[in-house]
Amino acid sequence: MAHRGGVADVLWEARREKLLRALRDVFGHQGFRGKQEEAMREVSSGHDALVVMPTGGGKSLCYQLPAVVADGVCVVISPLIALTEDQLRGLYEKGVEAASLTSSSASRSRAAAVMDDILAYGGGSGSGHSTKEGVTSEKGGPNSRADGARAAPKIKLLYVTPEKLAKGGELTTALAGLAKRGLISLLAVDEAHCVSTWGHDFRPAYLELGAFRKKHLKGVPCLALTATATEEVCADIKKQLGFREGSRVLKTSFNRAEIHLSVHYKDAMDGGALEHLVGFLRERRGQSGIVYCHKRDTAEELAKALNRALREESLLDGGKAFLAMPYHGKMSDHDRTEAQAKFMSGEVDVIAGSVAFGMGVDKSDVRFVVHWDLPKSMEGLYQELGRAGRDGSKAVSVVYHSRETVGLLAFLARKPRPLAGKEKGTEAGRKRRRRASLKAVKAVDSVVAYCEKQGCRRKALLAHFGEVPGAPAAAAAAGQKKRGPATASAGSSKSSFVPTDICRGTCDWCGGERERIKTDLLKLAGARAGGGWMGVGVRDLGGRAGASGKGGGKGGGGAPQDDSGWDAKRYYRLAGEEDGGSSDDSGQCPWPLSATKRTTGTGWSGSRPRRKEKRLQTPSGSSGGRGVARTSSEAGKRPASAAQKPPAARRSGAGGSGGGGAVADLFAQMFSGKGSGGGGGGKGMPDATANPSAAAAAKWREKPDRQQEHRSSGSGGNSFVVGGVQASSSGSTHKRKSGQHEAGPQQQQHRRRKDAADGHHPSPAPSLAPTLVSSGGGVDGHLTRRAGGERGAPAPRGNGGGSRRAD
Numbered sequence: 001m002a003h004r005g006g007v008a009d010v011l012w013e014a015r016r017e018k019l020l021r022a023l024r025d026v027f028g029h030q031g032f033r034g035k036q037e038e039a040m041r042e043v044s045s046g047h048d049a050l051v052v053m054p055t056g057g058g059k060s061l062c063y064q065l066p067a068v069v070a071d072g073v074c075v076v077i078s079p080l081i082a083l084t085e086d087q088l089r090g091l092y093e094k095g096v097e098a099a100s101l102t103s104s105s106a107s108r109s110r111a112a113a114v115m116d117d118i119l120a121y122g123g124g125s126g127s128g129h130s131t132k133e134g135v136t137s138e139k140g141g142p143n144s145r146a147d148g149a150r151a152a153p154k155i156k157l158l159y160v161t162p163e164k165l166a167k168g169g170e171l172t173t174a175l176a177g178l179a180k181r182g183l184i185s186l187l188a189v190d191e192a193h194c195v196s197t198w199g200h201d202f203r204p205a206y207l208e209l210g211a212f213r214k215k216h217l218k219g220v221p222c223l224a225l226t227a228t229a230t231e232e233v234c235a236d237i238k239k240q241l242g243f244r245e246g247s248r249v250l251k252t253s254f255n256r257a258e259i260h261l262s263v264h265y266k267d268a269m270d271g272g273a274l275e276h277l278v279g280f281l282r283e284r285r286g287q288s289g290i291v292y293c294h295k296r297d298t299a300e301e302l303a304k305a306l307n308r309a310l311r312e313e314s315l316l317d318g319g320k321a322f323l324a325m326p327y328h329g330k331m332s333d334h335d336r337t338e339a340q341a342k343f344m345s346g347e348v349d350v351i352a353g354s355v356a357f358g359m360g361v362d363k364s365d366v367r368f369v370v371h372w373d374l375p376k377s378m379e380g381l382y383q384e385l386g387r388a389g390r391d392g393s394k395a396v397s398v399v400y401h402s403r404e405t406v407g408l409l410a411f412l413a414r415k416p417r418p419l420a421g422k423e424k425g426t427e428a429g430r431k432r433r434r435r436a437s438l439k440a441v442k443a444v445d446s447v448v449a450y451c452e453k454q455g456c457r458r459k460a461l462l463a464h465f466g467e468v469p470g471a472p473a474a475a476a477a478a479g480q481k482k483r484g485p486a487t488a489s490a491g492s493s494k495s496s497f498v499p500t501d502i503c504r505g506t507c508d509w510c511g512g513e514r515e516r517i518k519t520d521l522l523k524l525a526g527a528r529a530g531g532g533w534m535g536v537g538v539r540d541l542g543g544r545a546g547a548s549g550k551g552g553g554k555g556g557g558g559a560p561q562d563d564s565g566w567d568a569k570r571y572y573r574l575a576g577e578e579d580g581g582s583s584d585d586s587g588q589c590p591w592p593l594s595a596t597k598r599t600t601g602t603g604w605s606g607s608r609p610r611r612k613e614k615r616l617q618t619p620s621g622s623s624g625g626r627g628v629a630r631t632s633s634e635a636g637k638r639p640a641s642a643a644q645k646p647p648a649a650r651r652s653g654a655g656g657s658g659g660g661g662a663v664a665d666l667f668a669q670m671f672s673g674k675g676s677g678g679g680g681g682g683k684g685m686p687d688a689t690a691n692p693s694a695a696a697a698a699k700w701r702e703k704p705d706r707q708q709e710h711r712s713s714g715s716g717g718n719s720f721v722v723g724g725v726q727a728s729s730s731g732s733t734h735k736r737k738s739g740q741h742e743a744g745p746q747q748q749q750h751r752r753r754k755d756a757a758d759g760h761h762p763s764p765a766p767s768l769a770p771t772l773v774s775s776g777g778g779v780d781g782h783l784t785r786r787a788g789g790e791r792g793a794p795a796p797r798g799n800g801g802g803s804r805r806a807d
């Protein structure tokens with residue numbers, strides 16, 4: 001909203017002085033950061049605003065400071081009250097009255113006092129409690145000056161979950177009453193991306209906030225805050241929260257220059273990923289860090305393994321005893337609180353935890369964030385890595401990539417999303433659910449793209465959020481539009497301009513690790529070519545595929561180097577949504593719920609996940625490139641049929657996916673009903689002579705030690721069957737390596753003729769069907785090795801063979 005000069009400026013100057021004084025006196029800071037000042041100006045002028053600032057950027061202050069100087073209560077919507085405890089503690093230490101309303105018994109008396117306080121002023125009668133916090137609640141509202149001095153509740157910040165707010169009752173009455181009396185200074189919506197189904201953490205109850213605000217908090221300005229929002233998510237947040245026309249989005253650069261970015265490939269590691277992690281931590285002895293993993297068991301095992309590996313030697317060194325602790329949702333409140341407190345105090349060096357850890361934890365000296373499992377989205381990655389280096393000093397982000405986790409995430413992405421109550425059973429709900437699944441698939445795909453990129457990671461990360469190095473804002477916006485909603489971002493904002501030399505060696509690619517990355521990716525491609533890998537494409541090594549996804553089977557699954565490779569429209573088309581929605585009204589995703597896609601030579605056949613044991617017993621290797629061999633009960637079940645294909649695929653009869661994103665390709669192929677690129681099923685080992693990359697890969701595999709490593713190390717894998725459709729690295733692999741784009745149709749025809757003339761059979765294009773069956777996502781394989789000194793038994797492996805067992 002444009003600011004008019006004159007009176008508005010004068011008023012603002014006066015308010016600004018007041019805010020600056022409180023900033024110094026209460027918070028101990030000397031000046032504003034980022035968009036803090038602008039955000040405060042907006043809300044103190046009664047406008048709505050959306051703040052998009054990086055993690056650790058100082059978003060909380062945008063509502064805390066105005067709340068301190070204003071009369072009345074600032075209502076803060078937060079997704080997890082337990083995680084605001086740190087904030088509350090911080091505010092308490094600063095002498096600011098703040099509270100959260102929780103149902104935990106520990107805080108029940110406090111909550112009662114808080115309710116009394118606001119009810120006394122918000123129109124209720126209060127319960128007449130008087131508590132040791134000194135919150136009085138004699139009957140009567142502000143007009144009666146209950147405590148003889150205050151005309152507003154004592155509480156300055158009230159934290160509630162959206163679920164609590166949606167429940168109605170006393171709290172709604174009190175807040176509505178306060179709003180009527182002008183005693184709600186601000187509605188702050190933290191983690192506002194949860195409002196949007198396009199956000200990475202959609203929370204149905206957040207959808208109710210807009211209606212609540214309209215009904216009960218009329219005239220109260222709203223400040224929404226998030227660290228991660230694309231342009232589309234920003235627009236959705238504004239719409240859902242009922243922002244007034246012209247409300248501003250205040251955005252700073254997403255760049256966290258102090259955080260070094262790197263990716264390591266579990267599947268390509270000679271020594272095993274756990275050893276690698278131990279080495280990494282050994283170099284950072286005494287530093288604080290977080291290791292994120294998806295599963296509770298993994299968190300537990302990892303913490304144990306790290307203690308086993310590092311504690312003793314830290315004691316021998318006479319230094320501080322190394323200590324890692326797990327943190328996950330299945331731990332008791334007490335254990336979680338203890339882990340967090342010890343981490344905050346520095347007693348615990350490393351938390352091996354689920355993504356629940358860190359939200360709301362303001363530890364400024366976290367020096368590294370490790371993603372032991374691939375994160376679910378770029379937004380998640382960004383948010384989690386942002387927990388490092390909040391003090392502005394150097395920190396490190398490491399992602400461990402593994403194809404198994406990609407498979408698990410792809411599977412989870414297809415699971416139906418939760419719907420808000422009123423949407424259950426409606427067409428709108430079904431549509432939203434489908435879109436949410438598509439979004440989740442797309443999200444995984446962009447993380448895979450980030451990991452498998454041969455190029456600057458910082459640029460890739462920033463590009464995801466619409467910050468295109470070297471491009472003026474308009475060009476950035478145009479570029480983003482082409483890529484579709486997931487990557488679209490605030491190109492219209494001037495702050496999206498990024499200098500071309502943004503990285504300066506602060507990622508692995510720019511910082512001298514190109515050869516390592518190339519070699520590792522080549523190993524992945526090689527392993528894939530041997531049929532031992534899930535069939536999703538290794539980016540930048542696979543051929544570039546047309547984003548159109550039209551049938552006809554262009555090979556390759558990679559994306560161009562500086563492109564996310566995602567064309568969302570294509571997937572809507574495939575899901576039958578482009579022209580008004582799929583005819584599939586089952587309410588499920590338009591693809592079968594299964595991670596057990598198994599591609600045969602004639603196409604895919606879906607099956608619901610079967611018992612793991614069955615899969616583990618599947619013989620492998622002898623099937624001549626059939627990918628995962630089937631148990632007899634599985635064989636022949638659910639054959640590919642037109643009826644199983646989603647509507648668009650049925651309509652088009654598409655023959656191949658045309659490639660694109662890795663996970664996306666996986667779906668494209670499911671939809672298409674045939675092997676991507678027409679490659680379809682496995683046909684044994686790749687024709688190494690026809691393809692330099694395949695030759696290199698074959699050579700690599702020929703080494704006995706490599707074979708051993710490849711079979712048994714890999715991915716921390718435990719109970720996996722990783723098989724694949726035979727996927728040879730096509731000629732395009734070679735081309736991609738040399739930085740060229742995929743050949744057009746004429747060039748391809750020429751190449752085929754040339755191949756025929758040379759007596760080469762053209763290599764089948766990499767088939768991109770997912771064949772990953774299960775994911776332990778854990779550390780078992782490596783742990784076993786550490787503990788028992790032995791590697792997992794190598795699975796029998798055949799020519800172009802399918803299954804691989806890591807344990």
Ligand SMILES: Nc1ncnc2c1ncn2[C@@H]1O[C@H](COP(=O)(O)OP(=O)(O)OP(=O)(O)O)[C@@H](O)[C@H]1O
Nearest residue numbers: 029031032033054055056057058059060061227362
């Ligand atoms: N103007 C400022 N000057 C100096 N330090 C500041 C300023 N504003 C905030 N900080 C400090 O920056 C750190 C991060 O702030 P804050 O927790 O508000 O970030 P955030 O953007 O809310 O992060 P997250 O998204 O992780 O919750 C805190 O330690 C805070 O004290």
